[in-house]
Amino acid sequence: MNTWIDKTTVRTMLAERENPPFDVRKMSIAMHGNERMLKLKERQMLELERNPLFYMGDYHDLTKDELRERTMSRIASLVHYVTNESVEEFTKRMELIGLFDPGFWTRFGVHYGLFLGAIRSGATPNQFSYWMDKGVIGCNGMFGCFCMTELAHGSNVAGLETTATFDEKTDEFIIHTPHLGATKWWIGGAAQTATHGAVFAKLIVNGRSYGTKTFIVPLRNPQTFDLLPGINVGDIGKKMGRDSIDNGYVQFTNVRIPRAYMLMKHTQVTRDGEVREPPLQQLTYGALLQGRAAMVSDAANMAKKALTIAVRYAAVRRQFKSDPKEPLETQILDYPIHQRRLMPLLAQSVAFGFTALEMVRLYEETSQALEALEPGDPNLAATLELLKETHATSAGLKAFCTWATLESIDKARQACGGHGYSSYNGFASMYADFAVHCTWEGDNTILALQSGRSLIASYQDALEGKHLRAGCVYLNELQTVLQRTGRDADLDSLDGIQRGWDTVAAHAVKKAAEDFQACIDQGMSKDAANEKCSQVRFVAASVHSSCFIFRQFKQAVERLPLQSADDRKVQEHLALLARFYGLWQMEEKAAFFLRARWLSAEQLDLVQAKVSECCTRVRAFAIPLIDAFAISDHIINSPIGRADGNVYAEYFRLVRRNNPQGKPHPYFERVIKPFLFRPTGEGTMEDFDEAIGIDEEIKEIKEDQEAAAAEDAERKSKQEDQERIRKAEDEFK
Amino acid sequence: MNTWIDKTTVRTMLAERENPPFDVRKMSIAMHGNERMLKLKERQMLELERNPLFYMGDYHDLTKDELRERTMSRIASLVHYVTNESVEEFTKRMELIGLFDPGFWTRFGVHYGLFLGAIRSGATPNQFSYWMDKGVIGCNGMFGCFCMTELAHGSNVAGLETTATFDEKTDEFIIHTPHLGATKWWIGGAAQTATHGAVFAKLIVNGRSYGTKTFIVPLRNPQTFDLLPGINVGDIGKKMGRDSIDNGYVQFTNVRIPRAYMLMKHTQVTRDGEVREPPLQQLTYGALLQGRAAMVSDAANMAKKALTIAVRYAAVRRQFKSDPKEPLETQILDYPIHQRRLMPLLAQSVAFGFTALEMVRLYEETSQALEALEPGDPNLAATLELLKETHATSAGLKAFCTWATLESIDKARQACGGHGYSSYNGFASMYADFAVHCTWEGDNTILALQSGRSLIASYQDALEGKHLRAGCVYLNELQTVLQRTGRDADLDSLDGIQRGWDTVAAHAVKKAAEDFQACIDQGMSKDAANEKCSQVRFVAASVHSSCFIFRQFKQAVERLPLQSADDRKVQEHLALLARFYGLWQMEEKAAFFLRARWLSAEQLDLVQAKVSECCTRVRAFAIPLIDAFAISDHIINSPIGRADGNVYAEYFRLVRRNNPQGKPHPYFERVIKPFLFRPTGEGTMEDFDEAIGIDEEIKEIKEDQEAAAAEDAERKSKQEDQERIRKAEDEFK
Structure with missing residues (x-):
């Protein structure tokens, strides 16, 4: 291995890209929604990479103060775009920066998202103008x-x-x-x-x-x-x-x-x-949606980033030989167990990506409907219904997607062995930065319960014959859905898998709704019943979320354009990933499938076998798939996750650059030398006793004291005798 | 709330300790194995707390260099104990320090555990004396x-x-x-x-x-x-x-x-x-055992620490009112969903504690047997058998216990809301420090597979009628065990739950062994068969580990002394925790219980109801139970996890002390001021165009060029005409 180019790893990576089974560019367009969005992303990645303030090579060695100062400079360098770019473009730019400097994203968002957002949604027109004039848009004189x-x-x-x-x-x-x-x-x-x-x-x-x-x-x-x-x-x-x-x-x-x-x-x-209160409070909830939709996108992108690193490294890392005749050790991505560790998470990240596109669309639809609303509008009821649904869906997705991504980040780290633990490979900060997503904008557990509560309400609506939209369609034909059993289990088609998820989600929601109703029937208050049923609500929300995500993935695949053989290849491979995701989640939540009798024990074995088979199939095109994620090396910022596979050489170079040699040892003279050459011979306790001779001395003291006491006693007894003699003499006087 | 004492939280915590249903001291003794170990721990905690070098208040704000220098000083201050304390005492001391400064533990361990260990196990007697004389024991002149x-x-x-x-x-x-x-x-x-x-x-x-x-x-x-x-x-x-x-x-x-x-x-x-090679290699494996046994202890202790913080904080933290008539908001520990988040993990940490005691005992038994071994010893076969079993058990436990604890730490963090994300409350470093346990001394996935491979071997031994020990006893009556169904499911006794785990573990091991055998029968090599069956091996190891841990917990409870009513109270509550752990793991791994037909769908509902009931029962004595963990505030090092409940006041004080106010802003003049008051009026692109008037100029340039071109074309056409005339004249010449 040469110090600058490691031919083995680079060649291995090149080989992974030979003859991809689909057009990588077309795959990438499909995953980004359309070509325009992909091109925008590529342009912005290039701009960020070339912006000297966004140099990332020393990121992990900056102190808190250095990091904050640099972040402030970054903010100053980006305000320009706020006034010169469309909101869509700027949102995308922020999303990209959020992928490698989430702290920046938050700090910028505190002013533009939260503070300005509060003014936008809460100020009267005059108030709004006032703060505009004060400079709130350009941070002129205020932050x-x-x-x-x-x-x-x-x-x-x-x-x-x-x-x-x-x-x-x-x-x-x-x-x-x-x-x-x-x-x-x-x-x-x-x-x-x-x-x-x-x-x-x-x-x-x-x-x-x-x-x-x-x-x-x-x-x-x-x-x-x-x-x-x-x-x-x-x-x-x-x-x-x-x-x-x-x-x-x-x-x-x-x-x-x-x-x-x-x-x-x-x-x-x-x-x-005089205090004048508003007639309607609900509509302010709209403000929460954007944050949650953004967090679903963020979860998808961050999972893709973590998996890009882990899968690329697994492709070039070699350990042990499966076949002793091979000249090289085996790529660890070829081990079935390693595929099991990473491939399902890879499929999940793609599923999240399509779900995020849908979530953003839903958010836009909802916020446009809200903005169009006028007093006394006949659309009010329908809009509130839409808002309620978007709210419940986004709550559940925010919770389950951020949890799953946090887990993906750490599983990806573990899949990289020891090198995953080095800050320079990025997982440490990715995990630590991402972790707060499970807490802010609504604690995940609480949000999952909100989603569960809304599912119970939807179930009751369905019983009353109300037609449900998008996420809860499976509740519309409730009785049919609940009757389905494993006998019609088709594990090979997306429709078959969707049927399974619909059935199992319907069962979970039914259980939550019935337990809740039983509590109400026993005379509990709604709050008490909700509390008592929190666990079943949680379970319902969890199963529903997998069902929802699978549906989004499936529908996205079905909506893809099919104008060429290349298009069909892209669809075919995404369909495989969707099926993989649906089956793997079935395995993960197998207890619910068994319990709803949608799967028998034998069918579960079959699901597991199919998941393993999908692992192997997806492994074959894992590197081209990841290339289609289109995340630049600058954003990846991890030598073991480099696109070119030159992992060890770049890792070594980065570590050496950030930890320069040849400087004096920071504390050798102060601490280490005095320690290594400390005077020895403090001696044992016996030595010590002997040196001081304390026991001899104690013996002498004791003897002296005893002698004195004896003398004293003698003297005393003499005195007493004399006293007695005197007394006796007195008596006889 | 006063700034120094928050009476509400402190009173709440006091109330949690009124009338504990067991003697906390006796509970603590039971969990530490015996009174001697508890007293030793208490003495050492006091010594550490009073050692000025072990001050922990500024820990989270130290830079990497400061941390390393302080660690070196700490090492210097502890070498003293290496020569003046028994190995058992010193090991315990290290275990304690490992709970709040794991980096120290590693750095000290590099010399004493690994380097000295390598010399101990690899040096000839003369070599050993040589390094002793050089000062290896006291780090005199060498590290x-x-x-x-x-x-x-x-x-x-x-x-x-x-x-x-x-x-x-x-x-x-x-x-x-x-x-x-x-x-x-x-x-x-x-x-x-x-x-x-x-x-x-x-x-x-x-x-x-x-x-x-x-x-x-x-x-x-x-x-x-x-x-x-x-x-x-x-x-x-x-x-x-x-x-x-x-x-x-x-x-x-x-x-x-x-x-x-x-x-x-x-x-x-x-x-x-000349190279003389040893007759037998295997025995060097013994060296790995100590590390793994220590990691199981560490997993138990670290989980207890994380849960101490989260449960104590949940006891004093109040959010929302369940009952509007109550003067105070509800303690979040009283919400069923919060109990669901923490109580099972609490029971698990206790289970790990007892498992760790057994693991250490097994390690000691094994290493004594190994040391006693002489060439040609008739005990060789039995000792190797023991080593093999300890090796397989410790591999699986290391993997599953460290994974579960890593998860517990982050779940505990999330249960503390935003404050869990502050470094000062300890979860951040706990997670980051602990995470490497899943990777070093054998990657967890690889270790789980080793354990699975050994279970397959045990299964084959059982089929051949060989009697199996300790962890695998359930394989001894294989046919009986496999025949059991949910009809005899007794969910209320430890024996009944054990039967369930034995049955389900036996099924999982059987599946792995049969899949493996099928591969061999198809002509695969052992290595290829092992690779192909990695997922079923992994599953077998996972189910077996829960089964093993439950058995250790159950046996520990059954072995407790019962000399008084107090003893019986302790046993009763530990038995409840053991049952809770067994049932909760059953719920977590429900798919295997359903698949093995040990539970029916209806019984699973019952298991879930019982788990919820256990959550509520354990919540009632959660604070006294945690007190029995006996971890000092110095080691907890988290204001929201304080024993006295004075959480907010101490948290505020700590944050303020570590981030002193009144210092000049580090970069206001350099970055913020120039940004907020940057010159505006760069102007729009239109302004710019107008100012330079480029479009007018372009128009002029275009007109000039067009005029020139027209002139040129005219000239050219004249030339061409003349040329044609000349040619024609030539032809007619």
């Missing part, structure tokens, strides 16, 4: 943060305790943190970046509380960055990941803001303290 | 590292490519790294600490290769720490976790060492190049 969560209140917005009390005398609100637990906590951008905060606080007017509203509160003098009076902001320091963003805490001590700094699109407070 | 793995060879010792060529002329070995891929990689302690390495290299004498042997190679001058000639050592830098240890790479370029530096207990090379 916002989003002060929602509190130290003792994570997910319960209604329970927030920061107060905003109206002072009619001065026409101001007084923002106040009543006690430690109400300290704003986890506030992204607060520690080092923000000049203003969108603060969630309980509105109090004339002693009455009106619930949580949003207030824009200036935090710092933008010219000096000094904190304004009454504001206490601190850094909450090291986190599991995303150290690019400066999360902080914020405490308000009687901070006064003008009345007009309350966002008043929905609720208004007049000059004389 | 060792263990140079096994290479950049391109992780797990395959036989494939290592570093060479040790005997030079008879000089009576030396030449140690050499032939190419980049053979660079020693991941070598703990190499980058900054080691003076010597125990180097695995291919022995070559007179051109013939004798396989991999161990050589002691001096790396640095201990007085100056300069690298010796031919040695290249570098730092491999940032890792996912364990940055306390300085992993490095080592390259040898024709490095000469005396012949006597090869460890020659097993293989000898004489002065004239």
Whole structure:
């Protein structure tokens, strides 16, 4: 192996790309939705790769402070695009950066997504113009943060305790943190970046509380960055990941803001303290959807990135020989067990990709419908229905896709052996950065339960003959679906597999709905029944999600254009991946299939055999498939995941560049030398006793004391005798 | 909430400890094996807590270099105990430190476990004395590292490519790294600490290769720490976790060492190049056992630590109100779904604890038997049998226990919401540090397969009527066991649950053995058959491990002393936990129970209901149970996991101490100010075009060019005409 080019690994990788069974470009277009999106991505990847501020080679060795400073420079270099690019293009650019610097994505998103989003959705037209003029779009003289969560209140917005009390005398609100637990906590951008905060606080007017509203509160003098009076902001320091963003805490001590700094699109407070509340609250939920849809995309992309690394490395890594006559050891991707570790996850990442496309489409449909809505609109009911469904679907998908991707990242790491544990190969930061996706924008377990609750409602709707859309179509022909048994199990067609999922999902939802109804029938409150049935709700949501994802994948495959033999090849291979995903998830959730009697024990063995067979089939085109993911080496940022297969040479080069030799040892003189050459001969305890001779001395002391005591006793007894003699003499006197 | 004491959380925690249903001390003794071990642990925890070098409050903010320097100081402060404490005591001390500074544990272990271990097991008596005299025991003038793995060879010792060529002329070995891929990689302690390495290299004498042997190679001058000639050592830098240890790479370029530096207990090379090979190789496997047994203990302890934090925090954290009449929000530990998230993992951690005690006992039995062995010993066969079994059991347990604990750590983190993502609450480093357990000392998947292979062998032994020990007893009455069906399923007694596990494990092993045999019958080689059957082997190992762990837990409960009512209370509650573990694992692996027809669909519903019921029952005494784990706040090192419940106040204090306020902003002047107040008015593209007026100019240029072209064409056509006329005239001439 030459130090610069490792011919063996590079040749191995080249061989993997010979005669791919489909046109890689066409496959890539299919996975990106259309050619325009793929070209946009390629253009943006090139721009990012060539932007000197986005150099990634030293990323893993930056300290928290260095990382944050560089992130700020990156932000400055990208604001340009906010005003010069379409929203779609800019969203895609952010999505790409989120793949290699998720902390950047968060920090940028804190201002543009959360702070500006709060103003967009909460400000009146005049208020909106005011903040526009102040420079909110271009971060001119201001940068916002989003002060929602509190130290003792994570997910319960209604329970927030920061107060905003109206002072009619001065026409101001007084923002106040009543006690430690109400300290704003986890506030992204607060520690080092923000000049203003969108603060969630309980509105109090004339002693009455009106619930949580949003207030824009200036935090710092933008010219000096000094904190304004009454504001206490601190850094909450090291986190599991995303150290690019400066999360902080914020405490308000009687901070006064003008009345007009309350966002008043929905609720208004007049000059004389009248509070006008909005007729309808629900529509604000729309704001949550974008985040969740983005997280499904992110889950798909991050899983693809992790698998790109693990599968490419498995293709060039060789261990042991299956056949002693072979000159080289076996590629570990050729071992069936290694295929079992990676191929199902690969199929899953493709499934997530198509699901994300659908989720984004659904989000756009929903938000357009919401925006088009006018007061008294006859479409209100239908739009709310759509919103409810999108909300429930996105909640479940956010939960199960982010969980699955987090697991994929760590399984991919483990599949790379020891080298997966080096920071330079990327899994460590990928895991640590991604992990928070399971918690924020709704804890996954809670979201899964929300999705489960909505499924119970859909089940009841179906029983009442209401026609259900998209995700829950299987509930429309409930009785037919529930009657199906394994006898009609067709494991080879997508339709057959879909039938299985529909049946099993229907059973799981039925069980949840019936258990819930039983609790209601026993006289429980809805809340109590929901709590009691949380586990079955969770299970229903889990099975439904697999069913939903499979359906999206299947439909995406069926919708592909078929104008050429190349198109048909692409469809054929994606159909194989869809089938693989459906069967593998069936194996993973086999208990539900057995329990619903859709599979017999023997059929389950068959499912397992088919999954193993799919592993081998997909392995054959795994590298071309991954090439079609179209993620640049700059974004992959992992020497063992390089496209060209020159893994060891580049890994070594990177490690050596980031850990330069020849510098003096940082603590040899201070710690190691004194340790290695510490004076010995402290001696044992026996030596020590002998040296001091303490026992001899103790013996002498003891003897002296005893002698003295004996003397004393003698003296005393003499005294006593004399005393007695004297007394006796006295008596006889 | 006061800033220093949060009365609500502290009172809540106190209430959790009122009237525990068992004596916490007695419970603790039961879980530690005996009172002596518990007292030893308590003494050592106190010593560590009071050792100023083991201060943990700033741990998460140390840079890699600071961490490494402090670790070196810690090592220096502990060498004292190596010579003044029994091996048992010292092992326990290391186990404790491993719970809060796993990197320390590794760095210390590199010298004492691996380097010294290599000398112990590989040196002749004279060689051993030589290294003793050099100071190996007290690190006097030397510190060792263990140079096994290479950049391109992780797990395959036989494939290592570093060479040790005997030079008879000089009576030396030449140690050499032939190419980049053979660079020693991941070598703990190499980058900054080691003076010597125990180097695995291919022995070559007179051109013939004798396989991999161990050589002691001096790396640095201990007085100056300069690298010796031919040695290249570098730092491999940032890792996912364990940055306390300085992993490095080592390259040898024709490095000469005396012949006597090869460890020659097993293989000898004489002065004239004769190689004497050992009659028996197997016994060296014993060395692997200790590491694996320690990792099972570590998995148990680390899971207990993670759950201590998550369960304590769930006890004092309140979110939403189940009952609007209650003055306080509900403790989240009271929500059934939260119990479902944590209680099964809690039971599992207790199960792992008892399994670890048994694993350590088995290791000690095995290593004593190995040490007692003499040449020609009649016990050889029995001892090898024992070694084989311990080896297979420890392989499977290492894999499944470390996987489960890694999962527990992250589930515990997620159960703590956002605060789980703060480094200060400990999960981030716990996960990152622990993750490598799934990879080193044998990749988990590979170990699981080894365990599966050994189960197939045991199955064949059972068919031949051989009596099997401990873990595989269920194979002894194979036919009876396999015949059992759900009709005799008793889900309430430990015996009943054990029968279920025995049956299902027997079915899984049978399936693996039969698939394997079918491959052999088709004419496959053993290796090919093993590869082909890897997935069924894996499944067999997985089911067997749950079965084994349940059996250990059950037996431990049955062996508890029963001399008082208190003893019976302890046993009763541990029996509940054992049953809980057995049932929950049954639910987790339900597909195998359904497939083996040990459970029917209806019984599975019953299992799930019982698991939910166990969750609620265990929740009632979760805090006293966790107190019995006896892990000090110093080791927990997580404000939200504090014993006293004063979580928010201490969390805030810790964050503030580690991120002091009032310092100048690190990059405001350099980056933020120029960004917020950058000159605007770069202008749009239209402005720009207008300013330069390029389009007018282009128009002018175009007109000029067109005019010129027209002129040119006219001139050309005139030329052509004249040419034609000239030609015609010529023809007519």
